[in-house]
Amino acid sequence: MxxxxxxxxxxxxxxxxxxxxxxxxxxxxxxxxxxxxxxxxxxxxxxxxxxxxxxxxxxxxxxxxxxxxxxxxxxxxxxxxxxxxxxxxxxxxxxxxxxxxxxxxxxxxxxxxxxxxxxxxxxxxxxxxxxxxxxxxxxxxxxxxxxxxxxxxxxxxxxxxxxxxxxxxxxxxxxxxxxxxxxxxxxxxxxxxxxxxDRTGFSLYAGAEFPITGSDPLFKTNPTFGFYVSSKLSSLFLFEVGAKVRVNSNDRSFDYLLYDEVEHVNSSISFSLGGNIGAKAFDNDKFLIYPKVGLYWESTSTGLSEVTSYYDDGYYYDDYNNGSTSTVKYHNVNTMRTTLGISVMRHLAKKNYIGLEAAYHYIPYNWDDNLITSIQPNYASLQLFFRF
Structure with missing residues (x-):
């Protein structure tokens, strides 16, 4: 049967x-x-x-x-x-x-x-x-x-x-x-x-950033972390968009002008949003090398903030009045960060890579008119990253 x-x-x-x-x-x-x-x-x-x-x-x-x-x-x-x-x-x-x-x-x-x-x-x-x-x-x-x-x-x-x-x-x-x-x-x-x-990737960065000019720089060697969305590796040009954080654990205090008063402040963190564009210089599937340039908006904390309240129609009312809309305004040092670097990646398995990035950063902090203390703008960084 x-x-x-x-x-x-x-x-x-x-x-x-x-x-x-x-x-x-x-x-x-x-x-x-x-x-x-x-x-x-x-x-x-x-x-x-x-x-x-x-x-x-x-x-x-x-x-x-x-x-x-x-x-x-x-x-x-x-x-x-x-x-x-x-x-x-x-x-x-x-x-x-x-x-x-x-x-x-x-x-x-x-x-x-x-x-x-x-x-x-x-x-x-x-x-x-x-x-x-x-x-x-x-x-x-x-x-x-x-x-x-x-x-x-x-x-x-x-x-x-x-x-x-x-x-x-x-x-x-x-x-x-x-x-x-x-x-x-x-x-x-x-x-x-x-x-x-041919897949979009995600990259986690961790490393250190340090000054390369100045006899007594305000920001010394500090840890950095980043998270990026990265373009496919099959193309000649590679793109990264994401955020970078520098923990200012090794720095001095500085002067900041707020409403005609000089505040002596200390920064705990610098936060950047932006991206990089690179071009492959070498790719044999096992190793990939590409130089890159980047541009970021950067904000360095001062610890200064205020709560303001507004009527719903947008007119200023009072800092603590009921029925108004409250917002928190942070007074940070805002500037642009430019990056010039080179990355080397080694393939691990499937779409996973480990890499090393060395970069130069120009950060003109004194573009912010409220910053009184002069902060040197030239930095370098070395970071390990994992792409998955």
């Missing part, structure tokens, strides 16, 4: 293409999606039970409508590995067609929080196999078992492809680079990072 139902399903898969009318490319893709959906229902138990008797029939049914793709070849290779058959030709064909790029991107997008939306908007790009489908989990599980089992003696080429199927991408590309005969024209690292480098 089980064989009968298997025969009926295979017959359904085989005949479905002839009953689906595909007059346009859109209709053809609709046919492919339906065929793949039916096939996946059959393929999942096949892979789960390692019963590959009917595997080729189901894969051929997919190919009759959708054509050969990464998924069909992946399952063929998995079968040969599990059944301990010769797999060299299949693996070479898989790599020659750059199917590894497609699978790397599939593993990448499967890890995204919005993977369901990503799949819905790009079904054809994923061969109509939903991201994080059970078939993917099974392939990873089987590949992991092949790598760790003492019952299987894998060749270098077979171990390489098993690492890819198991989503051990760093190990896969390490072994891939060490196999010159399989080295394609483009760098494997470049292919691995292509999707990651």
């Amino acid at each position: 089980a064989r009968f139902f298997t025969f009926v399903l295979l017959l359904q898969l085989s005949l479905t293409p002839f009953f689906l009318k595909a007059e346009t490319p859109e209709e053809k893709w609709q046919d492919c999606e339906q065929i793949t959906k039916i096939a996946l229902e059959k393929l999942t138990p096949i892979v789960e039970k390692n019963n590959y008797e009917n595997l080729e029939s189901v894969l051929n049914t997919i190919q009759s409508t959708c054509g050969e793709n990464e998924f069909t070849q992946r399952l063929r290779i998995l079968r040969t590995l599990i059944e301990k058959k010769t797999s060299g030709a299949l693996i070479a064909d898989y790599l020659a067609k750059n199917y590894q790029e497609i699978l790397v991107m599939r593993w990448d997008y499967s890890a995204e929080k919005e993977y369901k939306r990503i799949y819905q908007n790009n079904k054809a790009d994923f061969n109509f196999i939903p991201l994080n489908h059970p078939i993917d989990s099974l392939v990873k599980l089987k590949a992991e078992a092949l790598l760790n089992s003492t019952s299987f003696v894998l060749t270098e080429q077979e171990r390489e492809i098993a690492l890819l199927f198991a989503d051990h991408l760093d190990e896969f590309y390490q072994t891939f680079e060490e196999t010159p005969a399989q080295q394609p024209a483009t760098s494997p690292k470049e292919r691995q990072h292509h999707g990651y480098k």
Whole structure:
């Protein structure tokens, strides 16, 4: 009886293409999606039970409508590995067609929080196999078992492809680079990072800023922190927009004029908003070097503030009168910060990088007319950063 139902399903898969009318490319893709959906229902138990008797029939049914793709070849290779058959030709064909790029991107997008939306908007790009489908989990599980089992003696080429199927991408590309005969024209690292480098990134900075002129500068060496939204790394020009904070823990007090009275104040923090633009000078996928220039609005705290109240129509009423709108006004030293620097980044994994930035900053504090004490404007900084 089980064989009968298997025969009926295979017959359904085989005949479905002839009953689906595909007059346009859109209709053809609709046919492919339906065929793949039916096939996946059959393929999942096949892979789960390692019963590959009917595997080729189901894969051929997919190919009759959708054509050969990464998924069909992946399952063929998995079968040969599990059944301990010769797999060299299949693996070479898989790599020659750059199917590894497609699978790397599939593993990448499967890890995204919005993977369901990503799949819905790009079904054809994923061969109509939903991201994080059970078939993917099974392939990873089987590949992991092949790598760790003492019952299987894998060749270098077979171990390489098993690492890819198991989503051990760093190990896969390490072994891939060490196999010159399989080295394609483009760098494997470049292919691995292509999707990651097309993503917007976020960067966290931490370091120190120190004066480079003046015998007794008001602001000495102080810690700095920053958070930036960064543009994709695949472009020649790189952009960063964000905020930078300098904690003024190592400074002297200074004089500030407030309403014709001289206040002796001390700053606890300097806050900057702005961004940088850079151009890549070197990029080999492992290391990336780019000089940058930046412009920021900067505000240095004085500790001076006042609460004022206004009528709703905007006229001044009283500092503490009921029914008015209250606001807090801060009297800070406001100026512009310009930056000239260079960053060096090293790739860690996926879209994660660690880097070092050295920069010069010109901060003309005395542009603020209320500042009485002269503050030297020339500073340098050294910061570590993590891009993710």
